[in-house]
Amino acid sequence: MSSDYYWHAFIEFVVMASQPVLQFTGKSIYCAQADAHIDPWIPVDRAIITHAHSDHARWGSKHYLAHKDSEAILRLRLGPDISLQTVEYGEKFVINGVVFSLHPAGHIIGSAQVRVEYKGEVWVASGDYKLEDDGFAAPFEPVKCNVFITESTFGLPIYKWQPQQEIFSEIDNWFAQNKQEDKASILMGYSLGKMQRILKGIQLPDGPIYAHGAIYILNERLREAGHDLPELTLVTKETDKKLFRGSLVLAPPSVDSSTWISKFNPYSLGYCSGWMALRGAKNRRAVDQGFILSDHVDWPDLNTAVIESGAEKVYVTHGYTSIYSRWLNENGIEAGEVTTMYGNEEETEDRATGEGPEAEGIENNKDISPVPDDPDLKLS
Amino acid sequence: MKQFAELFMNLDRTNKTNAKVELMKQYFQTASDEDKMWALTLFTGRRPSFKVNRTQVKEWAAAEANIPMWLFQESYQSVGDLGETISLILPRTKSEDSDKSLSDWFHYLGLLPKMTDEEKHDHILQAWSQLSQHETFVFNKLLMGSFRIGVSQTLVVRALAEATSTDPSVVAHRVMGNWDPLDTNFKNLILDEGENDNASRPYPFFLAYPIEGDVSGLGNAEDWFVEWKWDGIRSQIIYRNNELFIWTRGEELSTDKFPELHFLSSVLPDGTVLDGEIVSYFENKPMPFSVLQTRIGRKNLSKKVLEEAPVAFIAYDIMEANGIDIRSNSQQERRAQLEQIHADIPVQNVFNLSRLVEFSQWSDLHDLHPTSRENIAEGFMIKRKSSTYQVGRKKGDWWKWKIDPLSIDAVLIYAQKGSGRRAELFTDYTFAVWGEDGKLIPFAKAYSGLTDAEIGQVDYFIKRNILEKFGPVRTVKPELVFEIGFEGINESSRHKSGIAVRFPRILRWRKDKKAAEADTLANLKGILEVYK
Numbered sequence: 083m084s085s086d087y088y089w090h091a092f093i094e095f096v097v098m099a100s101q102p103v104l105q106f107t108g109k110s111i112y113c114a115q116a117d118a119h120i121d122p123w124i125p126v127d128r129a130i131i132t133h134a135h136s137d138h139a140r141w142g143s144k145h146y147l148a149h150k151d152s153e154a155i156l157r158l159r160l161g162p163d164i165s166l167q168t169v170e171y172g173e174k175f176v177i178n179g180v181v182f183s184l185h186p187a188g189h190i191i192g193s194a195q196v197r198v199e200y201k202g203e204v205w206v207a208s209g210d211y212k213l214e215d216d217g218f219a220a221p222f223e224p225v226k227c228n229v230f231i232t233e234s235t236f237g238l239p240i241y242k243w244q245p246q247q248e249i250f251s252e253i254d255n256w257f258a259q260n261k262q263e264d265k266a267s268i269l270m271g272y273s274l275g276k277m278q279r280i281l282k283g284i285q286l287p288d289g290p291i292y293a294h295g296a297i298y299i300l301n302e303r304l305r306e307a308g309h310d311l312p313e314l315t316l317v318t319k320e321t322d323k324k325l326f327r328g329s330l331v332l333a334p335p336s337v338d339s340s341t342w343i344s345k346f347n348p349y350s351l352g353y354c355s356g357w358m359a360l361r362g363a364k365n366r367r368a369v370d371q372g373f374i375l376s377d378h379v380d381w382p383d384l385n386t387a388v389i390e391s392g393a394e395k396v397y398v399t400h401g402y403t404s405i406y407s408r409w410l411n412e413n414g415i416e417a418g419e420v421t422t423m424y425g426n427e428e429e430t431e432d433r434a435t436g437e438g439p440e441a442e443g444i445e446n447n448k449d450i451s452p453v454p455d456d457p458d459l460k461l462s
Numbered sequence: 463m464k465q466f467a468e469l470f471m472n473l474d475r476t477n478k479t480n481a482k483v484e485l486m487k488q489y490f491q492t493a494s495d496e497d498k499m500w501a502l503t504l505f506t507g508r509r510p511s512f513k514v515n516r517t518q519v520k521e522w523a524a525a526e527a528n529i530p531m532w533l534f535q536e537s538y539q540s541v542g543d544l545g546e547t548i549s550l551i552l553p554r555t556k557s558e559d560s561d562k563s564l565s566d567w568f569h570y571l572g573l574l575p576k577m578t579d580e581e582k583h584d585h586i587l588q589a590w591s592q593l594s595q596h597e598t599f600v601f602n603k604l605l606m607g608s609f610r611i612g613v614s615q616t617l618v619v620r621a622l623a624e625a626t627s628t629d630p631s632v633v634a635h636r637v638m639g640n641w642d643p644l645d646t647n648f649k650n651l652i653l654d655e656g657e658n659d660n661a662s663r664p665y666p667f668f669l670a671y672p673i674e675g676d677v678s679g680l681g682n683a684e685d686w687f688v689e690w691k692w693d694g695i696r697s698q699i700i701y702r703n704n705e706l707f708i709w710t711r712g713e714e715l716s717t718d719k720f721p722e723l724h725f726l727s728s729v730l731p732d733g734t735v736l737d738g739e740i741v742s743y744f745e746n747k748p749m750p751f752s753v754l755q756t757r758i759g760r761k762n763l764s765k766k767v768l769e770e771a772p773v774a775f776i777a778y779d780i781m782e783a784n785g786i787d788i789r790s791n792s793q794q795e796r797r798a799q800l801e802q803i804h805a806d807i808p809v810q811n812v813f814n815l816s817r818l819v820e821f822s823q824w825s826d827l828h829d830l831h832p833t834s835r836e837n838i839a840e841g842f843m844i845k846r847k848s849s850t851y852q853v854g855r856k857k858g859d860w861w862k863w864k865i866d867p868l869s870i871d872a873v874l875i876y877a878q879k880g881s882g883r884r885a886e887l888f889t890d891y892t893f894a895v896w897g898e899d900g901k902l903i904p905f906a907k908a909y910s911g912l913t914d915a916e917i918g919q920v921d922y923f924i925k926r927n928i929l930e931k932f933g934p935v936r937t938v939k940p941e942l943v944f945e946i947g948f949e950g951i952n953e954s955s956r957h958k959s960g961i962a963v964r965f966p967r968i969l970r971w972r973k974d975k976k977a978a979e980a981d982t983l984a985n986l987k988g989i990l991e992v993y994k
Contacts, residue, residue, distance in 0.1 A: 239537055360540075402540075
């Protein structure tokens with residue numbers, strides 16, 4: 083009995099002495115040695131941001147650090163005057179002996195995996211990522227590590243993406259068909275990430291490309307920041323409805339339950355999302371055409387990423403956490419699930435909050451809101 | 463198969479009626495006669511069985527996808543449809559391109575019942591390797607006899623009628639009945655006139671619309687017949703060529719299920735088709751539907767069942783007399799003919815006439831309508847005296863005026879994810895009322911009645927207020943109150959509440975009520991006392 087007691091005391095001592103490089107505190111992914119938080123969901127002193135989606139980049143922290151390509155959007159969303167330090171991919175920065183660097187995650191523009199090294203041990207917090215090169219975000223690079231923190235948004239074997247070129251062809255054909263029938267093609271997808279990928283991937287129409295305010299303003303900021311994107315035309319109350327005939331209109335996913343959309347009649351409604359892989363999700367969304375296009379890894383790529391990281395231990399964050407960690411454990415990779423406030427259930431959020439963008443453009447929408455994001459919401 | 467899979471996906475995607483008809487019409491105009499026959503088989507709800515074991519199929523698919531069974535099950539939970547799950551997890555390596563048609567695949571599947579398990583395994587895997595994801599999905603639905611599609615028979619008939627330039631009522635008549643795609647063909651069934659006419663073939667039912675606004679809006683009361691709306695099984699009784707056939711709505715040939723009515727074959731004149739309601743009947747009066755329910759779905763009708771739930775037929779229309787289709791006669795003329803036939807038949811407690819409700823002005827009906835439940839009726843049927851017998855649900859000549867459902871305010875306590883269109887969303891709810899000890903006692907499950915937006919909001923609430931998990935069921939914080947409607951109520955020893963309600967559904971979300979303000983079991987028992 084007493085030997086048991088000493089054993090526990092010993093374990094406690096060891097744990098105290100060797101604090102893990104990163105911890106899951108329920109507020110962020112936290113590095114105690116550097117007193118730095120990765121993607122915190124409450125305001126902190128020092129926040130390292132993997133990417134600018136609003137479930138990862140939240141309002142209110144004192145100092146931010148992110149990749150330089152995230153700057154334009156972070157300033158748009160979190161306020162122009164935030165204290166923000168930017169770095170290049172691979173550039174090392176040291177805080178209290180901890181060596182940090184950002185590496186491409188391929189998720190959206192500026193998205194990064196955060197590599198954290200302390201006393202020879204390497205952890206990687208990968209945020210959201212995908213392996214396929216989308217032609218706009220810097221393509222994912224595997225980073226060797228001891229511990230890998232991964233998302234699992236599509237962590238089920240039912241999710242297997244087709245090559246994006248096939249999806250872009252589907253979009254091109256759909257648009258051509260609608261144009262022939264003199265209908266507007268309203269294409270929905272997340273403003274940040276999905277839309278830029280689409281603009282780089284599809285055949286751009288000859289005429290103007292119309293956009294909802296949420297997408298328009300992001301596109302403008304990215305163009306101002308020097309990114310090669312086509313010019314979009316903002317849809318306003320004054321825009322002549324006849325012009326929408328046979329044209330392409332880009333919109334965030336929340337518009338399909340709004341009155342904003344009715345002005346485009348007659349139209350065909352398309353939606354780009356990984357969730358479109360399921361018939362149920364597609365029908366529930368009541369879109370005319372679902373395009374299976376995701377900025378997250380599918381099942382095969384998720385497994386590839388985990389293997390290529392070389393990690394002996396994996397923490398699974400948002401998505402199918404318990405399922406994916408069980409799968410890894412059964413396949414000889416030690417894994418645990420972690421509860422975070424990232425991602426998942428985006429659709430439900432979108433529907434549940436019920437805030438259709440009635441407004442014409444910019445004033446709508448959490449997606450681009452320069453005011454504080456509601457900390458209870460977790461949109462991406 | 464490619465063409466059919468595409469048709470299926472396109473039909474699945476649109477909820478516009480005209481678009482669906484157009485898609486089917488195009489298919490019926492371009493597919494081979496053999497394929498059309500199989501498509502029609504599927505669209506009319508016929509599902510040939512190939513004697514496959516679903517568990518085996520799951521195991522073969524999981525093995526092929528190289529995943530353990532538990533992961534397969536998790537995937538299935540998420541997708542909500544077995545055929546689709548399999549189509550998604552299988553490796554996407556098509557070994558060869560298949561140009562097999564829909565009918566080729568049916569013949570391919572037809573070989574399965576005689577095979578050993580090992581042969582079945584190879585046979586099915588070979589099929590999967592030749593099909594794309596969408597095709598595999600449709601193939602799996604055929605394989606497991608689970609093909610369903612959101613098109614009503616009326617739409618199929620419309621498309622077929624347009625594609626073949628035939629009168630829709632003729633087509634509706636031809637696709638009904640007891641045909642088998644293996645021993646008939648498209649030409650015989652749909653195109654050939656009169657040939658192969660099957661004595662059992664029923665007429666399509668004429669269905670009533672719910673009345674809109676007040677009944678007085680129907681104009682002159684003298685132009686209308688009013689009957690009680692009976693709460694039983696809508697049925698068609700056919701006597702032709704010395705043989706009796708009983709069809710129930712949903713097109714099930716159910717002659718064997720109602721032996722009490724078999725005597726009609728010795729008393730009806732040859733060439734008679736009657737429309738009416740089969741109800742349970744005791745001591746010369748109809749019984750609630752719950753009595754009839756005890757024998758529906760039973761394979762063996764024991765003596766006990768027949769004694770405890772005897773049935774009778776309440777006739778209200780006649781479509782064929784002396785072998786002649788009289789549907790174009792007026793309601794009044796048909797009624798007279800029906801009364802004549804009824805008068806000629808001796809055993810009248812099993813073969814009844816739906817009596818006309820006497821009234822001279824609409825306001826009389828307002829007085830009588832609240833007595834519907836006492837008359838074991840669901841309200842009134844109102845039929846225009848000059849009306850012909852039409853096909854399907856048509857507005858204008860037949861109206862139903864139903865009584866309001868019984869209702870109670872209950873608390874949502876358990877939730878489960880839906881399937882198909884509603885997979886991933888919590889849409890199946892269990893509701894409870896307050897017991898005497900202050901505990902919530904579940905009494906009904908309900909799936910429908912909320913709008914998509916409300917489902918989203920309820921789902922959002924549930925996902926944040928889960929207390930416990932039991933398999934797929936989640937215990938939810940008892941907070942949301944809904945008004946639950948139901949058609950009937952009965953004692954039940956099977957339920958904790960001691961009560962079973964019929965057709966429970968959500969009438970509305972009582973956002974104005976707190977859980978504590980929901981109804982009690984005593985309230986529910988009060989309703990039972992009044993209506994049992």
